[in-house]
Amino acid sequence: MFFQFLDILGTIAFAISGVLVALEKRMDPFGVLIIAFVTAAGGGTLRDVLIGQTPVTWMTNMTYVYVIIGSTVSAILLRRHINYLRTSLFLFDTIGIGLYTVVGVEKGLSVGLHPIICVALGTMTACFGGVTRDILSNEIPVIFRKEIYATACIIGGATYFMLHYFPIKENVIFVISGAVVIAIRLLAVKFKISLPSIYRD
Helix, strand or coil: CHHHHHHHHHHHHHHHHHHHHHHHCCCCHHHHHHHHHHHHHHHHHHHHHHCCCCCCHHHHCHHHHHHHHHHHHHHHHCHHHCCCHHHHHHHHHHHHHHHHHHHHHHHHHHCCCCHHHHHHHHHHHHHHHHHHHHHHCCCCCHHHCCECCHHHHHHHHHHHHHHHHCCCCHHHHHHHHHHHHHHHHHHHHHCCCECCCCCCC
16 A cells, blocks of 8 residues: 555656646647656556566556546646746656655565666666656656766665665655655755766866
């Protein structure tokens, strides 16, 4: 139940981030819904296909479809209250990758994958929706820039497994691991920390 709650929170966060990008690009309502949907469902779809869970989650559980549509409509109606699109996009996107990372890791564990593969699965779950959103919106995906993005997901996923060596409840491990991803991403942007470039000026 708690696991599904996190998954739905991540879905809401990513759907809203998709809406914000689409609004910034001045897309029509249909375009806004499509961008919101691929952002929210893209990572989970890739994850489910990779682990052989088909039909994918949002096709078998209409809750996710309703959540995405509801989040899209709400974000459009409240867009005047979300004045700073770039700041809002960053916050919702950051929350989304934090939640989706632990959801992806847990999904990997549920089918018996190796911890390293679980971390990779969690990272793909967190990042693929945003990559698809940015490509469809004619933007260079954040994951392909120098910003700390996928790295935060990898560290959060690794934290998930390290915490199992301590007497901590599973739900608490979920929360801490997701919070690690969010904190790293926030700190990296605030203090302008980025990965080194392989090119020299």
